[in-house]
Amino acid sequence: xxxxxxxxxxxxxxxxHPAVHHLDGEVAEGDLLAICGPNGAGKSxxxxxxxGVLSPLTGRIEGHIAARDIAxxxxxxxxxxxxxIDVYDLVSMGLWRRAGLFGGISRADRVRIEEAxxxxxxxxxxxxxxxxLSGGQMQRALFARLLLQDARLLxxxxxxxxxxAGTITDLTAxxxxxxxxxxxxxxxLHDFELVRGHFPRTLLLAREAVAWGATGEVLxxxxxxxxxxxxxAWDEDAPACAPSLKAxxxxxxx
Amino acid sequence: xxxxxxxxPFAEFDFMRRALVGVLALGIGAGPIxxxxxxxxxxxxxxxxxxxxxxxxxxxxxxxxxxxxxxxxGGLVAGFAVALGAGAVARATQMKEDAALAAFYLISLALGxxxxxxxxxxxxxxxxxxxxxxxxDDATLLLIVSISSLTLVALALAWRPLVLESVDxxxxxxxxxxGAPTHLIFLxxxxxxxxxxxxxxxxxxxxxLMMLPAAAGxxxxxxxxxxxxxxxxxxxxxxxxxxxxxxxxxxxxGPAIILVAGGAYALSVLFGPVGGLLPRFLPQxxxxx
Numbered sequence: 001x002x003x004x005x006x007x008x009x010x011x012x013x014x015x016x017h018p019a020v021h022h023l024d025g026e027v028a029e030g031d032l033l034a035i036c037g038p039n040g041a042g043k044s045x046x047x048x049x050x051x052g053v054l055s056p057l058t059g060r061i062e063g064h065i066a067a068r069d070i071a072x073x074x075x076x077x078x079x080x081x082x083x084x085i086d087v088y089d090l091v092s093m094g095l096w097r098r099a100g101l102f103g104g105i106s107r108a109d110r111v112r113i114e115e116a117x118x119x120x121x122x123x124x125x126x127x128x129x130x131x132x133l134s135g136g137q138m139q140r141a142l143f144a145r146l147l148l149q150d151a152r153l154l155x156x157x158x159x160x161x162x163x164x165a166g167t168i169t170d171l172t173a174x175x176x177x178x179x180x181x182x183x184x185x186x187x188x189l190h191d192f193e194l195v196r197g198h199f200p201r202t203l204l205l206a207r208e209a210v211a212w213g214a215t216g217e218v219l220x221x222x223x224x225x226x227x228x229x230x231x232x233a234w235d236e237d238a239p240a241c242a243p244s245l246k247a248x249x250x251x252x253x254x
Numbered sequence: 255x256x257x258x259x260x261x262x263p264f265a266e267f268d269f270m271r272r273a274l275v276g277v278l279a280l281g282i283g284a285g286p287i288x289x290x291x292x293x294x295x296x297x298x299x300x301x302x303x304x305x306x307x308x309x310x311x312x313x314x315x316x317x318x319x320x321x322x323x324x325x326x327x328g329g330l331v332a333g334f335a336v337a338l339g340a341g342a343v344a345r346a347t348q349m350k351e352d353a354a355l356a357a358f359y360l361i362s363l364a365l366g367x368x369x370x371x372x373x374x375x376x377x378x379x380x381x382x383x384x385x386x387x388x389x390x391d392d393a394t395l396l397l398i399v400s401i402s403s404l405t406l407v408a409l410a411l412a413w414r415p416l417v418l419e420s421v422d423x424x425x426x427x428x429x430x431x432x433g434a435p436t437h438l439i440f441l442x443x444x445x446x447x448x449x450x451x452x453x454x455x456x457x458x459x460x461x462x463l464m465m466l467p468a469a470a471g472x473x474x475x476x477x478x479x480x481x482x483x484x485x486x487x488x489x490x491x492x493x494x495x496x497x498x499x500x501x502x503x504x505x506x507x508g509p510a511i512i513l514v515a516g517g518a519y520a521l522s523v524l525f526g527p528v529g530g531l532l533p534r535f536l537p538q539x540x541x542x543x
Contacts, residue, residue, distance in 0.1 A: 078424040084478045085421055096429045129476050
């Protein structure tokens with residue numbers, strides 16, 4: 001199987017300050033990849049870059065996948081919990097790719113929605129307004145929506161934060177099921193036990209890649225200490241990064 | 255008796271029948287627009303937009319007098335310029351839409367005041383401010399009804415992305431590029447409905463027929479479709495009742511209509527089953543699960 005994504009000298013950031021700095025590497029089709037690293041290491045930024053929400057400052061992401069085949073669950077989903085909409089309608093948004101702006105929802109689609117709700121353990125919640133859901137139930141509903149998106153590449157940004165053990169177990173099983181179906185999953189995670197138990201490959205990020213490979217070889221005490229050390233603060237007076245300037249100049253010349 | 259009170263004014267007078275058609279058309283368009291504005295947290299944006307339209311309509315009035323076409327075009331141009339400008343700045347820069355809207359409408363308002371005072375004439379702009387619902391001619395009525403029809407068609411087409419963008423803008427961005435154009439279409443609809451409304455109710459009060467029914471409806475249902483229905487009912491009901499109050503008591507009809515809508519809002523706050531005051535204080539035993 002080929003690569004789904006390749007990062008080529010990728011720098012992502014905000015206001016010219018890099019959050020992900022000169023990253024190179026590939027994600028193979030069917031990977032189950034965890035991204036770990038301290039706060040401020042650029043993990044969420046990298047997912048935003050892959051999802052196409054953020055454009056690279058320099059370098060590029062080669063995606064051998066159509067944008068419509070990518071499903072992205074951001075860290076703090078911007079769902080307006082006070083909006084008068086029920087769980088069924090929220091989950092059915094996952095059919096956007098199939099239904100688009102005007103398409104109808106067929107009987108087969110309704111079966112899919114029911115199945116997705118069942119898969120995340122939310123049977124019987126169809127008519128509940130989303131404002132009445134607990135945090136865990138909301139995350140289950142968002143996973144049901146992901147399920148309906150039927151994407152080849154799933155980007156999950158800290159999907160298990162503030163969830164209880166039972167919910168994490170259920171949702172992890174769902175992630176592994178997706179991966180078993182040949183889908184590529186990239187998840188930002190902080191729970192090293194969970195990563196060691198379920199994610200074969202890990203990228204340890206601290207703006208730059210500290211290590212990237214088999215989880216057991218990446219999550220070593222030495223690497224983790226190195227990651228913490230490298231994640232220094234935002235410097236208002238940081239000089240322009242020389243290689244990136246050269247790359248930009250070269251890009252203009254070409 | 256009831257006939258004299260409710261039916262006779264409309265049966266006897268042509269201008270009341272015209273006003274009736276006008277307020278019903280306005281209510282049907284303003285109801286769903288108001289609901290979406292409220293749910294998109296733009297309740298006050300409508301007010302800003304109304305201020306933005308005022309100078310445009312005033313300039314049209316100064317240029318061509320009481321001319322439907324000139325005032326409509328003036329209002330539309332000023333409203334679109336402010337709505338699209340603010341929308342574009344909010345999407346392209348780090349500025350939030352409410353701040354951008356405030357900046358744009360204040361510029362428009364100042365420009366309008368400047369233009370009006372340069373002209374130096376002591377023009378009566380009262381009817382731009384408060385509307386003339388009892389003097390709607392054929393052309394104006396046609397304009398109002400056309401705007402309402404167009405609004406319903408446009409909303410039907412853009413409903414899904416509009417709702418999705420209100421519930422979860424991040425998700426819509428990740429699956430579609432429809433978000434920005436949808437929002438701009440919505441802003442355009444708001445402007446058009448305000449322009450339609452100002453002929454009847456005046457620029458400032460036109461917002462009332464959008465926001466008051468939507469805010470009142472929130473106390474009666476938790477369901478979006480029902481909320482739109484309730485809002486349209488309250489908007490149209492306020493229009494009819496307001497006209498009758500105005501007819502029987504001789505008060506100006508624009509403010510009467512909006513005050514009736516205000517009364518509906520007050521009743522909803524007090525008695526509405528969804529989070530109203532009275533239900534909250536009624537002793538009710540909690541459920542088992």
